[in-house]
Amino acid sequence: EEIQSWNDTAALPLLPTDESVDVFTQLRKAPRLDLDDGKSWRARPYGEAHSKKCKEYMIPPGDTDSRAWPVFKGESFDLDTCETGEVYGYALPDVMGTWLESARRAQTRGSAYAEFSLEWARDPKCAPWLQCRLAFRDVARATDTRTVITSVVPPNVFLTDKAPYFLFPRGGEVRNQVYLYAVLRSLSLDWYARRFVETGLKFYLVNTFPIPRTSSSDHPLRRRAIELAGRLASPDERFAAWARGVGVACGPLAPDEKDDMIHELDAVVAHLYNLEEKHLVHIFETFHEGWDHEARLRATLRHFHEWKRRKD
Numbered sequence: 679e680e681i682q683s684w685n686d687t688a689a690l691p692l693l694p695t696d697e698s699v700d701v702f703t704q705l706r707k708a709p710r711l712d713l714d715d716g717k718s719w720r721a722r723p724y725g726e727a728h729s730k731k732c733k734e735y736m737i738p739p740g741d742t743d744s745r746a747w748p749v750f751k752g753e754s755f756d757l758d759t760c761e762t763g764e765v766y767g768y769a770l771p772d773v774m775g776t777w778l779e780s781a782r783r784a785q786t787r788g789s790a791y792a793e794f795s796l797e798w799a800r801d802p803k804c805a806p807w808l809q810c811r812l813a814f815r816d817v818a819r820a821t822d823t824r825t826v827i828t829s830v831v832p833p834n835v836f837l838t839d840k841a842p843y844f845l846f847p848r849g850g851e852v853r854n855q856v857y858l859y860a861v862l863r864s865l866s867l868d869w870y871a872r873r874f875v876e877t878g879l880k881f882y883l884v885n886t887f888p889i890p891r892t893s894s895s896d897h898p899l900r901r902r903a904i905e906l907a908g909r910l911a912s913p914d915e916r917f918a919a920w921a922r923g924v925g926v927a928c929g930p931l932a933p934d935e936k937d938d939m940i941h942e943l944d945a946v947v948a949h950l951y952n953l954e955e956k957h958l959v960h961i962f963e964t965f966h967e968g969w970d971h972e973a974r975l976r977a978t979l980r981h982f983h984e985w986k987r988r989k990d
Contacts, residue, residue: 683710684706684886685874685882685883685886686882686885687882689874691873691874692820692873692874693873694964695960695964697960698960698964700957701869701953701957701960701961702870702873704951704952704953704954704957705866705867705869705870705888705951705953706870706888707888707951707952708888708889708890708891708951709888709889709890709891710885710886710887710888710889711858711884711885711886711887711888711889712885712886713889713891718848718849718891719846719848719849719850719851719854720793720846720847720848720849721844721845721846721854721855721858722790722793722844722845722846722847722885723790723814723842723843723844723845723881723885724790724791724842724843724844724845725816725837725838725839725842726778726806726807726836726837726838726839726841726842726843727749727774727777727778727836727837727838727839728838728839729751729766729838729839729840732749732769732774732777732836732838733767735769735770735773735774735777736749736766736767736768736769736774737768737769737770738767738768739765739766739767739768741768743768743770745770745771746768746769746770746771747768747769747770747771747774747807747834747835747836748767748768748835748836749765749766749767749768749769749774749835749836749837749838750765750766750813750831750835750836750837750838750841751764751765751766751838751840751841752815752816752817752827752840752841753815754766754831754841755813755815755827755829755831755841756827756829757824757827757828757829757863758910758936758940759829759913760829760830760831760832760911760913760917761831761832766838766840769836771807771834774836775805775807778805778807778836779802779805782799782805782806783799783800785799790845790847791845793847793848794845794847806843806845807833807834807835807836807837808833808834809833810830810831810832810833810911810916810917810919810920811830811831811837811843811844812828812829812830812831812843812844812855812856812858812859812862813828813829813830813831813837813841813842813843813844814826814827814828814829814841814842814843814862814879814884815827815828815840815841815879816839816840816841816842816878816879816880817840817877817878817879818871818875818877818878818879819875819876819877820871820872820873820875820876823966823969824868825868825871825872825875825879826862826863826867826868826871826879828859828862828863829911830855830856830859830911830917830920831843832916832917833916842879842881844858851923852908852920852923852924853895853904853908853923853924856904856907856908856911856920856924857900857903857904857907858889859907859911860903860904860906860907860943860946860947861889861890861903861947861950862887863907863910863943864943864944864947864948865944865961865962865965865978866944866947866948866951866953866958866961867887867888867889867947868965869961869964869965870887870888871883871887872965888951890947890950890951890952892950898988899946899949899950899985900950902942902946903943903946903947903950904924905924905925905926906939906942906943907943908920908921908924908925908926909921909924909926909927909931909939910931910936910939910940910943912924912926912927912928912929913928913929913930913931914928914929914930915928915929937977938977941974941977941978941980941981942978942981944978944981945958945978945979945980945981945982945984945985946981946985948961948978948982949982949985949986955979955982955983955986958975958978958979958982959975959979962974962975962978
């Protein structure tokens, strides 16, 4: 029964050592991402434009049209950058948008769109590609430096199915979106994902990721995770509206400041999972074979100890 609650295929995790059992068990106490309790926020992964089907609506890379928007694939963003310069192509917003709107308006049963209101589906201003979105790479491996590559992508961008993103049928406020981003980009969640991922972040795996939920939307750990992740996700003016919704500044960060925020975010998310210090150390020690983790672990533990003092 417990194993079946972890995922829908009764897959068993590949754990590095015997000590990993305690870490895995603690992470797994958090509810699944696809929680649908009718009250709290709800997120569903969604693939926007099938790579092959959307080609007829696209302008190939290299051709130019000032009116065209970029079409992102997985390699178009990385964990710490919203735009790598790699694109699948370009598309005119009225052409690609019209094609994508047909799926949104249809609200096909079983689709993530089916959970939204009719008013939302019919309102052109609510089109997801007009907003900042939380996306992730479909292609992923447990042996890569990082497995869950997620980023907040700018508005006026189309996404292929190799760069799925999250729709929020309920509780789609920016702060809920950035909270999910905070957890997904953490080492704790990535360590968990590496126990199951083989060649890709398939929806049936993503839906079962353990995502901590707090008793209050103003919980201090949740609030700090949102502040840190929101600032990390607001590198330039394209994210100004997103940053205002989170209540953070917008613009580039100095490298040292950015690194410190990442370290603190890892510590905060570890506390959200109620991990002990030994659990966090184990995550770092077993995360990636051969990686030089000592300096980052020390920096993260400083924040972990500070937040433990605040909690106590």
